[in-house]
Amino acid sequence: MGYDEDDFLLLSGIQHFEFCKRQWALIHIEQQQQWEENYLTIEGQNLHKKADEPFIREKRKEKLIIRGMPVKSHSLGISGICDVVEFIQDKNGVAIHGEDGLYLPVPIEYKHGKPKENDADVLQMVAQAICLEEMLLCTVNVGYLFYNEIKRRTEIPITSDLRDSVRKKFAEMHDLYSKRYTPKVKTGPHCERCSLKNVCLPKLMNKESVSSYLDRRLKFEETT
Secondary structure: OOOOOOOEOOOHHHHHHEEEEEEEEHOOOOOOOOOOOHHHHHHHHHHHHHHHHOOEEEEEEEEEEEEEEEEEEEOOOOEEEEEEEEEEEEEEEEEOOOOOOEEEEEEEEEEEEOOOOOOOOOOOOOHHHOOOOOOOOOOOOOEEEEEEOOEEEEEOOOOOOHHHHHHHHHHHHHHHHHHHHOOOOOHHHHHHHHOOOHHHOOOOOOOOOOOEEEEEEHHHHHHO
């Protein structure tokens, strides 16, 4: 049993959801386009430019590198793009069209800064691994996160606990999305680094939705 493609969520949304469920809902449910693009957002976009050039394929000895690879999972109900997938030649791997031999995929995600205190990046990586497994009918045991600030890869073992966590979080995201419900959350220091902090309006979270606030502000401005 799985989700129809019309009901797919963005794979990358699990980062927002892990950071703040309200932030995820503002972006993916209320579809707020008024992103206050802080330096983290802009620098992160620049870092992804090279990796996200679609369908760039490069062969290095026994390794095939694909950049900007679209992936999806019907079981999770998600679709997205892997920054980079390295296919390593392995006798236990799968056949790749146009290539000799068998290969196992290894997803690699590029990130701004250094490893985070929460699991947002790790969960995104695991979601990519599940997509690759479902699409290619293979097992992905490891992925890597490349952090721009420390200039090196961090190995991420794809454990059963992480897989379960990813499945539970996407199930909750689908439930919230189907109800079009934006949850209320406690504010904290992390709010200062949020690109939506001026849209979220923490002081009003217990009074009205962001959409109704923006509508009210627009009507006020039209009359002044």
